Amino acid sequence: MKFTTMPWINLPGFLLCLLLSSNGFAKDIYVSIKGNDKNPGTKEKPFATFKRAQLALRTIRGATTVYVRGGTYYFTSAVVFTAQDSRSPMEGVTYKSYSGEKVNLSGARELQLKWENAKGGIKRAKVSEEIAFDQLFINGKQQRMARYPNYNPDIRFFGGGSADAISPERVKGWNHPEGGFIHALHKHEWGGYQYLISGKDQEGKLTLEGGFQNNRQMGMHDKYRFVENIFEELDTAGEWYFDKREKMLYFYPQQGTDLRKARVEIPQLKSLxxxxxxxxxxxxxxxxxxxxxxxxxxxxxxxxxxxxxxxxxxxxxxxxxxxxxxxxxxxxxxxxxxxxxxxxxxxxxxxxxxxxxxxxxxxxxxxxxxxxxxxxxxxxxxxxxxxxxxxxxxxxxxxxxxxxxxxxxxxxxxxxxxxxxxxxxxxxxxxxxxxxxxxxxxxxxxxxxxxxxxxxxxxxxxxxxxxxxxxxxxxxxxxxxxxxxxxxxxxxxxxxxxxxxxxxxxxxxxxxxxxxxxxxxxxxxxxxxxxxxxxxxxxxxxxxxxxxxxxxxxxxxxxxxxxxxxxxxxxxxxxxxxxxxxxxxxxxxxxxxxxxxxxxxxxxxxxxxxxxxxxxxxxxxxxxxxxxxxxxxxxxxxxxxxxxxxxxxxALKLGFKNFPMNEFGVKSPALKALVSPVKLPVLISEMKSEGQDNYEFLGAKVKNLNTLGERSATGMSTETGVLVLEVPKKSILYGKLQANDVVLKFNDAPVKNMKDLMTIQMGLQLSQKAMVEVFRNQALKKIEISLK
CATH class of the missing domain: 2.160.20 (Pectate Lyase C-like)
Structure with a gap:
């Protein structure tokens, strides 16, 4: 008997359908970065893409697992499931990583670049491809767009903000600010706003698009704002800027980064x-x-x-x-x-x-x-x-x-x-x-x-x-x-x-x-x-x-x-x-x-x-x-x-009933191992008037002033009040209080120790401002602070 081929049939797909549906139940499908979409999708001959597996699944009955072998998969578009991909309850499909292998799904494009020196430690590379430049990852780590003020993780808002971020004096030094962004808190600190800089007008003022990110329109915060994606602000390690006109990527690498061997990835997709x-x-x-x-x-x-x-x-x-x-x-x-x-x-x-x-x-x-x-x-x-x-x-x-x-x-x-x-x-x-x-x-x-x-x-x-x-x-x-x-x-x-x-x-x-x-x-x-x-x-x-x-x-x-x-x-x-x-x-x-x-x-x-x-x-x-x-x-x-x-x-006599204290949060051991635990409070009732215990107050490190040495160092006449030890930049007291201050009054209420301070402060959470009286440099000083 003589057989003839049928060229209009996709033979690998046809064989796959016969293989997986002939017995009325599904077999596993495999995807690998070393695979080929012309393969049958078996363990030995896997597919190369999720979309190929998706198409194959539309012809398969029965519960099916798509095993994804280890490696990084760069998606060129999102995988979109529609009603065509629906499964019955007994015929569900699972896309999962193969046991013991790490699977990374990326919406980025990996670039091969030739770097050259620019100036002041900055490198640059020509980019020939037409791609979006929204973020830059070097060796898997996200870098920051050139920004002012520079990022500092110790500062509470935005890692740094400044009232002069878009001042006329600063804007005057930007040749091509178009494409830059302004990030600012809401005036009442209810979320934030973002704006795209579209250019400058004839008077040198920025023209902006945006500000729709908050539904309570009250304008930008006067202080908590920063600007990014401005070439002239590229001045510190870890920052980058892409010049769309020149198609040139500028990057200020961290010391020790070898860009010749670095993996450069640029996100392109909104969804995976x-x-x-x-x-x-x-x-x-x-x-x-x-x-x-x-x-x-x-x-x-x-x-x-x-x-x-x-x-x-x-x-x-x-x-x-x-x-x-x-x-x-x-x-x-x-x-x-x-x-x-x-x-x-x-x-x-x-x-x-x-x-x-x-x-x-x-x-x-x-x-x-x-x-x-x-x-x-x-x-x-x-x-x-x-x-x-x-x-x-x-x-x-x-x-x-x-x-x-x-x-x-x-x-x-x-x-x-x-x-x-x-x-x-x-x-x-x-x-x-x-x-x-x-x-x-x-x-x-x-x-x-x-x-x-x-x-x-x-x-x-x-x-x-x-x-x-x-x-x-x-x-x-x-x-x-x-x-x-x-x-x-x-x-x-x-x-x-x-x-x-x-x-x-x-x-x-x-x-x-x-x-x-x-x-x-x-x-x-x-x-x-x-x-x-x-x-x-x-x-x-x-x-x-x-x-x-x-x-x-x-x-x-x-x-x-x-x-x-x-x-x-x-x-x-x-x-x-x-x-x-x-x-x-x-x-x-x-x-x-x-x-x-x-x-x-x-x-x-x-x-x-x-x-x-x-x-x-x-x-x-x-x-x-x-x-x-x-x-x-x-x-x-x-x-x-x-x-x-x-x-x-x-409490028990009043009807209070104990409940478990060890069931909060994630349950899986793998996730528990990643958790940075909550900081438990020192109860006000247990705050000591004596001893060397340190406490936290609005982000600052403080203690009761209760030793002769502390009295001598501050110039206090008695051992009373709350001694400020440290005011980190993340504290809302930063720039207001300073180390070696002694807090003596809070909104005119006397503060003899930490218990007094915390008791007074607890009743003021809605206040925008409070007045603190401190002893500094041998003199009393009143300082207004924000409690937000």
Missing amino acids: FEFRGTAEQPVKNIRIEGMELRHTLRTFMETKEPLLRSDWTIYRGGAVVMEGAEHCVIKDCFFNTVGGNAVFMSNYNRNNLVSGCHIAFAGASGVCFVGDPKAVRSPSFEYGEFVPLNEIDRVPGPKTNNYPANCSVENTLMYGLGSVEKQVAGVEISMSMDIKVSHNTIYDVPRAGINISEGTWGGHLIEYNDVYNTVLESGDHGAFNSWGRDRYWHPDYQVMAGIAKDNPALITADVIKPIVIHDNRFRCDHGWDIDLDDGSSNYHIYNNVCLNGGLKLREGFFRTVENNVILNNSFHPHVWFDRSGDVFRHNIVTRNYFPIRVNDWGKEVDRNLFPDQQALEAAQKVGTDAHSAYGDPLFVHAGIGDYRVKPGSP
């Missing part, structure tokens, strides 16, 4: 994976597992879309984007210095999971869940906007299903986020329902660790997280932060109070399910540990440890706060409504309450433990805490963070 389905035709049952994702573009000039009545604008993108996805998983992946968001779940998403991941130094947020404003009834977008009462849609809940629901982020380590943008969070939730945030460790972030924008539509579960070193480059915020500003909310408090009183059903028309926050540990040194702002309603908050900033409830209704431990701080009720339905009970507070404009104390504020009789009596004078008590809570071991109480504690 995109899940692009719809509610009607979703992408289902795809997993990405065990790989490193890096080298994505910064997206701060695309952060334009305002969220509802908040400070936020967003860019609906990230290294991984999910829209129209169901039962998809991102597991055990390392997001390494991605330029924008790490994971963004936009609009319709159901039952998706981010688990076991490591997100470090992302340019924007860690994991975002953001729905469609068109799913919101009677939405408003700017803080001062509102829909007239007679026009408000009164139907509870969403209009459509175009939002994330029943999605989770768990066991994920996040730190160093917001390296570019400042209005970010480890986890951001907006216009979503039933989002679970569990067992994550989040620290070193410029704003909140976990943020819930508006009440739409509640049902979220925030549990077992460890969130600290927060609000590092902003102000007036919390480690956990939220606001309501739902349908009933109005920028005029009196109008809003009337709306809420006469239309009580509107209060929970958006937050239709309670939001639960339990068994977390929070720390904020520039705001509140738990900050429920502007109308946040329908919350149950219990079994949390607040390490420093206390707990705030502003406006809002139906908040039950019980069985929490609040250290070195207390309860901050702000601007409450009449008949709010709020409850605060069975909590341990370690300072007196700090109310602001509270006339009606809600449904119940009682059976709490205070530190002393004075604090308790202050509460009882305003009609709360009739059955509360005071005394030592008898913590099991505060020094190691065990704030359970011993038998015999007065």
Whole structure:
């Protein structure tokens, strides 16, 4: 018999289909940097690209694993999953790294350059390719665009900012500033702004585009700003500049860097994976597992879309984007210095999971869940906007299903986020329902660790997280932060109070399910540990440890706060409504309450433990805490963070119940090994008036002045006050206080020791300014400081 070939058949693909589908179940597929897309995708003859594996999978039935062999894969475009790639629950596909091999997925282009000397230690190289120059990585390490002022990690805001960053005198020295960027904090430190410099006008002033990155338009901060991507500012090691006109890359290498052997990588892509389905035709049952994702573009000039009545604008993108996805998983992946968001779940998403991941130094947020404003009834977008009462849609809940629901982020380590943008969070939730945030460790972030924008539509579960070193480059915020500003909310408090009183059903028309926050540990040194702002309603908050900033409830209704431990701080009720339905009970507070404009104390504020009789009596004078008590809570071991109480504690008699202190944060041993642990507070009640113990105060290192030697060195006449030992540049006291100062008064209140200083300061968290009296150079000096 004579056989003839059929040239129109793709023979490798045809054989692959026969091989993998003939038995009704799938076999594994392999991808390797040494592979070839004409191969059959077997272990012995793997594919070369993800896209080839993706195409093959569309013809394969049965559960399948795509094993990716070790190496760096430079993507030329994102891998986009559509409804064509959907799998049934029993036929899911997993893309994962091969056991024991490290897989790096890069959105960069690797360049081969010929370097030559320029001037003053600067090197330069001609770039022949037409590529975007947004970031530069040398040997895997991100370098910095030429900037002023130069980057200094010890400075709190931006690693350095200056009021003269765009002064006429400085701008005069820039020949071609077009393509440069201005980064600045919001005037009230509510996130930031970015601007592209498009050139100079006839008067030599900069022409700018941008400033849309914040939804509360108040302009740039006068001081906290810097400029980058300016050739004339290329003056220190680690900086670079690309001249688009000459197609010349200039780089000032660190000492010892051999550029002849260096790996030069330039990010080109915004995303590496995109899940692009719809509610009607979703992408289902795809997993990405065990790989490193890096080298994505910064997206701060695309952060334009305002969220509802908040400070936020967003860019609906990230290294991984999910829209129209169901039962998809991102597991055990390392997001390494991605330029924008790490994971963004936009609009319709159901039952998706981010688990076991490591997100470090992302340019924007860690994991975002953001729905469609068109799913919101009677939405408003700017803080001062509102829909007239007679026009408000009164139907509870969403209009459509175009939002994330029943999605989770768990066991994920996040730190160093917001390296570019400042209005970010480890986890951001907006216009979503039933989002679970569990067992994550989040620290070193410029704003909140976990943020819930508006009440739409509640049902979220925030549990077992460890969130600290927060609000590092902003102000007036919390480690956990939220606001309501739902349908009933109005920028005029009196109008809003009337709306809420006469239309009580509107209060929970958006937050239709309670939001639960339990068994977390929070720390904020520039705001509140738990900050429920502007109308946040329908919350149950219990079994949390607040390490420093206390707990705030502003406006809002139906908040039950019980069985929490609040250290070195207390309860901050702000601007409450009449008949709010709020409850605060069975909590341990370690300072007196700090109310602001509270006339009606809600449904119940009682059976709490205070530190002393004075604090308790202050509460009882305003009609709360009739059955509360005071005394030592008898913590099991505060020094190691065990704030359970011993038998015999007065807290137990009030109804407080112990809860575990060792379940906060990530669970996996591999992630735990990477964590920089939280700094536990020295309790004010345990601060010693004698001895050599050092303390931290607003970022400065201080101690009680209590030795004859210290008295002699400072010129003090008695051994009293708080001695300043060191004021690092990251401290908000930098440039105000200095070593060897002795703090004697704080806002006219005497300071005899550290306990006095901390007690006074705890009641001033909303103050923009405070007056400190110090003894310096044998004289008294009054200094105004900012507490933000």
